Amino acid sequence: MPVFRHINVVLTTAWGAVFAVMAVSTWLAVRTPSASDWLNWVVPVVLLIWALKFTERYPESYRSRAVGPA
Incomplete structure (x- = not known):
């Protein structure tokens, strides 16, 4: 559960x-x-694209670092 919570805190902070x-x-x-x-x-579109890509990639990236290779 700590991994799930951490990911959600980071994503919420990033979107905020x-x-x-x-x-x-x-x-x-x-x-x-x-x-x-x-x-x-330009600024809002770039920020939204960054946030979408970050949201797409961060959870799996963090999970693999936190849990380790399967």
């Missing part, structure tokens, strides 16, 4: 950080109209 950075990015886009395309579109 991504959403927080996206919120700051949107706030900055409002304050900086010249960079709004980057801050409203």
Whole structure:
């Protein structure tokens, strides 16, 4: 059970950080109209793609390190 809990804590933290950075990015886009395309579109899309890939790969990676080879 500790492996399951650890994986979920890490994934929840990662997604929380991504959403927080996206919120700051949107706030900055409002304050900086010249960079709004980057801050409203590029940054959030890159963050979401990273989070999806991390979510896909991290659990198995951590499990293999925590439990060891089968």
